[in-house]
Amino acid sequence: MTKRRDFLKTAGLVTAGAATAAAFPAPYVKAQSQIKWRLQTYAGAALAEHVIKPSIDAFNKVANGQMVIELYYADQLVPTGELFRAMQRGTIDAVQSDDDSIAAPVDVSVFGGYFPFGTRYSLDVPVLFNQYGLKEIWEEAYGEVENVTWLSAGAWDPCHFNTVEPIRSLEDLKGKRVFTFPTAGKFLSRFGVVPVTLPWEDIEVAVQTGELDGIAWSGITEDYTVGWADVTNYFLTNNISGAWCGSYFANSERWNELPDHLKELFRLCMDSSHYYRQHWYWGGEAHLRTQGTKLELTSIPEEEWKTVEDEALKFWDEIAAQSPRSAKVVKILKEYNAVMKKAGPPYRYS
Template sequence: MTNRRNFLKKAGLFTAAAGSATLAAPHVKAQAPIKWRLQTYAGPALAEHVIKPSIDQFNKVAAGQMEIELYFADQLVPTGELFRAMQRGTIDAVQSDDDSIAAPVDVSVFGGYFPFASRYSLDVPVLFNEYGLKEIWEEAYSEVEGVKWLSAGAWDPCNFATVDPIRSLEDLKGKRVFTFPTAGRFLQRFGVVPVTLPWEDIEVAVQTGELDGIAWSGITEDYTVGWADVTNYYLTNNISGAWAGSYFVNEERWNELPENLQTLYMLCINSSHYHRQYWYWWGEAHYRTTGGKLELTSIPEEEWTTVEDEALKFWDEIAAESPRNAKVVEILKKYRETMQKAGPPYRYG
């Protein structure tokens, strides 16, 4: 017991001495947090689901080491100028698709809604992570100075929401529609007139008659962002089963991050990818059956098959634009064949 008391007394002296030394140390000012500005393709209502939760998680877990300021569609920079702005360092990061931000890479045409490249949302992560698209995208963006591509994931399908009903291909002719660049390029073959406008102007443009409809999303977004309030019909046939969107970052800003923050950012991207998988899968069925605002219409399957056949011709045209595009199209064809051979639940009919 005597030895134990002597040990505790000495330990207390050492602790006190250490404490004194700590108190005597000069004050070091805490390092200011790293600040990023990230702009998404989505408006405020949609961003609440497709990115804001993951950015809130990041800022919370970063615990003052870093803070990401989130900006919505066209808030800092018009969407079509996002890539160049990120390259210059005007903004630090982007969530969008390659097609909309005019990424100067050949594979940008496959971003957004590449016609009939997917049937379901799970097709997108499978194509990137199991069929080699990830490595192709990394290669393409390594050739562009100043921007790093980080990850791609799936969003919703591409359907028409219109003022007047679409029940045949003939009904598409002359319709002025807000859509994505490559999707619009394809839809022109069926008489659709693609229109480009700032995202926040779409609702008013439908109300004023400047637009006849929207082919920018599935039904979940039509209800979430208010487009179901200004259109009357929803075409159940889609030209793509899922939007392929990506996360991009200014390469210098990315390289400046310590490894733990890079890892945290990638984890939050994956969290966003996962949330969208079930949120859209729920919404597409929920709003078709209980939405109450849009009447569902369909083009007969035998007629819609001609659109799918035309898409395969479109694929071959895109493949001819570069060897890398040809490689992507080859993967898409192999994937399509595999899914068809696998049968239900991968493909029906």
């Protein structure tokens, strides 16, 4: 009987509320359940705190309950090398990574990550995509792939070696087992480097156990941030690329389901992420080279390192021969670097 009385009271309140609503109709709101995405990054937890988490936190806050993106770190849901296929199947909804590491089945994937000497500085990446046509080329390439949408590319840090033993000449590279990216590893093998592929979270232990002699996966900022500076002793100031090129991708079905305002919000948050990395890495690289106490700096003489740069141009031509689109990208890189060199300092110093 008590339950019945409570029900009648509640029913009365509902009826009264309905009458009020009829007299003063509320603005129409389309009934819709909350959208949930699962996004996995290439980065481990410590690195993701900088390279993506702030922007995803901002998205979730501004989306105001309409959509929530759950962020997962390197290899947390699927191995990094399987991310593309998992996204394509819809196992996950979005990815932040370079094209190279996730084995994207497009000819331009070799230019993701660290394409040898493709860039000198982090600003080169957004300029190449937004002013020199790489954006349209990437859209074309991924437009040929079923159920994956390429969204945006940005720059990360330069590619240096941090090692257990010092590197002061090209001879010192020979036989070194190094964790690096697929295309970078293919290039470095020309100088005797032995590329090793391991899960990201296993790298620190692999150096400690002697399975790895070093890492060519980042700049000095990441070395300190993720703990690699604690297990290696030296940092080589020469780099094989001035900036890592990484992108955001989404499952096409899930992307197309989003209302336009959430798409735009996600684009804004990608841009926020790109901007944050520009200053975090740029300042961090200089600060830790001058103030860091864990890694001793070493260098290979410029005249000797030039042989690596010259070899990179041969590597470019080999990649260009693989497809007309790859040739188009290499042509753009050559034209861009010629412009930068002609412009002189601060664009290029040599």
